[in-house]
Amino acid sequence: MKASVVVIGAGIAGLSAAYRLGRLGAQAGVGLDITVIEREARPGGTIRTDRIDGFVVETGPDCFFAEKPYATMLVRELGMSERLIGTNDRNTGTYVLWDGRLHRLPEGVVLMIPTRFTPFVTSTLFSLPGKLRMGMELFVQRRTDGIDESLAEFTIRRFGREALERIAEPLVAGVHAGDPDTMSVKSSFPRFVAMEQKYGSLIRGMIAARRAPRLAGAGVPASMFMTMRDGLQEIVDELQRQSPGVSFRTGVSAIAVERRDGASVVKLSDGGHIEADGIVVAVPAYAAASILSPLSGELSDLLMSIPYVSTATVSLAYKKEGFGHPLKGFGFVVPRKENRHIMATTWTSSKFDNRTADDAVLLRCFVGGAAHQDLVSRSNDEIRDLVQRDLGAIMGVRSSPVMVRIKRWMKAMPQYTIGHEPRVRSIEQLTEGLGNICLAGSAYHGIGISDCINSGNTAAQSVLGKLLC
Numbered sequence: 001m002k003a004s005v006v007v008i009g010a011g012i013a014g015l016s017a018a019y020r021l022g023r024l025g026a027q028a029g030v031g032l033d034i035t036v037i038e039r040e041a042r043p044g045g046t047i048r049t050d051r052i053d054g055f056v057v058e059t060g061p062d063c064f065f066a067e068k069p070y071a072t073m074l075v076r077e078l079g080m081s082e083r084l085i086g087t088n089d090r091n092t093g094t095y096v097l098w099d100g101r102l103h104r105l106p107e108g109v110v111l112m113i114p115t116r117f118t119p120f121v122t123s124t125l126f127s128l129p130g131k132l133r134m135g136m137e138l139f140v141q142r143r144t145d146g147i148d149e150s151l152a153e154f155t156i157r158r159f160g161r162e163a164l165e166r167i168a169e170p171l172v173a174g175v176h177a178g179d180p181d182t183m184s185v186k187s188s189f190p191r192f193v194a195m196e197q198k199y200g201s202l203i204r205g206m207i208a209a210r211r212a213p214r215l216a217g218a219g220v221p222a223s224m225f226m227t228m229r230d231g232l233q234e235i236v237d238e239l240q241r242q243s244p245g246v247s248f249r250t251g252v253s254a255i256a257v258e259r260r261d262g263a264s265v266v267k268l269s270d271g272g273h274i275e276a277d278g279i280v281v282a283v284p285a286y287a288a289a290s291i292l293s294p295l296s297g298e299l300s301d302l303l304m305s306i307p308y309v310s311t312a313t314v315s316l317a318y319k320k321e322g323f324g325h326p327l328k329g330f331g332f333v334v335p336r337k338e339n340r341h342i343m344a345t346t347w348t349s350s351k352f353d354n355r356t357a358d359d360a361v362l363l364r365c366f367v368g369g370a371a372h373q374d375l376v377s378r379s380n381d382e383i384r385d386l387v388q389r390d391l392g393a394i395m396g397v398r399s400s401p402v403m404v405r406i407k408r409w410m411k412a413m414p415q416y417t418i419g420h421e422p423r424v425r426s427i428e429q430l431t432e433g434l435g436n437i438c439l440a441g442s443a444y445h446g447i448g449i450s451d452c453i454n455s456g457n458t459a460a461q462s463v464l465g466k467l468l469c
């Protein structure tokens, strides 16, 4: 008889887990009945590419970080390497709004770490004392007490307040929608903490990393951020296509996992249930808390304590003629002090090829996040007006968009706050005690697409390993 495995949640983590289970099961000669349960009508979770009037609109993520290899490895395994594209090298550069003006982030600055001298000293983004303080990072003592600092404390201690206010805070808001005062640097940027320990300075560490030989993959463009020619949805669709033995049940939620006569049973919102020999729970932590509460109140409470924030993406397309802004770069981020509604804007048609026709431009703005949660629940008209007003003030955009798409992502972005690491350790210990149940997804060991794919792979290996015991 085949073993039954249920994957709850068809975001990239759940899809990767189901795909990997199918592959590993076949390799091990184990017959598996794999069912994916997804609340929404379509799989993909926060990855969603819409084609609107010829525009390729990423309503969720628009790329993945190439340095973490799991997404690129998966794309290659799916036979889609030739579909991979990097960012458009003709237009590199990110801007920061400061004092009402867009300043180019100096070349070589990685988050808040300057690694190239000339662009940094000639930058208009920082004051002279700010630059000197950032350069003094080379001489700041490494911290040895192992305390889980906030990103704000860490950045101020090593680089000074300007680095926090003008780069770390807005870049982090643009990527994690997070609050640097509560965000754990150890969990969100473990590489920086490791660099401080190894090199005594992040500037030294970053320069050493840059000199190290790159592991470039054959046929893969060397770009820091990668995506697919027709959008990230391609990966979602292909994962499904290459999981032929997997049964996908969309539009139905898992509401609980219970034990009945020693067996695990997944209860569904349509009144049905599935008996499972193994379960991967790949939903946001608060949803996992509810599903697993019949098995462990303590686990459920810990899962609930991982906070989430809501964001919205606002994609706007314009006719190129008369647009008025050269869009030479990938976009801009907005520090909190600037008091704007937009957290960040990607100049999508400059950042990636193949997103618009030649006679149009496409922008994508982020609103909401830790600093402006309330904005996400405003009406579409209000959000659109606020965004257009900001674009007018910041970029001088006066023309009317020919397409606007607003997508809200409610409680979709987990926040790795101080204490995240021990919290996740306890969650994993308690989950281990529940038998063949594994957690996967953005709540635990990284929110990026690559991390989520890795978490799905790891959960699949673990569930199969326990089935084989």
Ligand SMILES: Cc1cc2nc3c(=O)[nH]c(=O)nc-3n(C[C@H](O)[C@H](O)[C@H](O)COP(=O)(O)OP(=O)(O)OC[C@H]3O[C@@H](n4cnc5c(N)ncnc54)[C@H](O)[C@@H]3O)c2cc1C
Binding pocket: 008, 009, 010, 011, 012, 013, 014, 037, 038, 039, 040, 043, 044, 045, 046, 047, 059, 060, 061, 062, 063, 064, 065, 252, 253, 254, 255, 282, 283, 284, 287, 291, 311, 312, 313, 409, 412, 413, 440, 441, 442, 443, 447, 448, 449, 450, 452
């Ligand atoms: C606006 C936005 C922009 C982003 N940009 C980037 C980026 O550019 N690059 C990057 O690497 N990362 C980015 N991220 C982060 C990344 O997209 C996510 O962390 C990742 O896709 C999460 O995948 P996941 O599978 O863990 O969760 P999700 O995508 O949240 O999937 C979870 C799934 O579980 C389903 N579900 C929930 N409850 C139940 C239930 N009870 N029963 C059944 N199903 C249920 C949900 O419907 C959902 O489909 C972005 C995130 C957002 C929101």
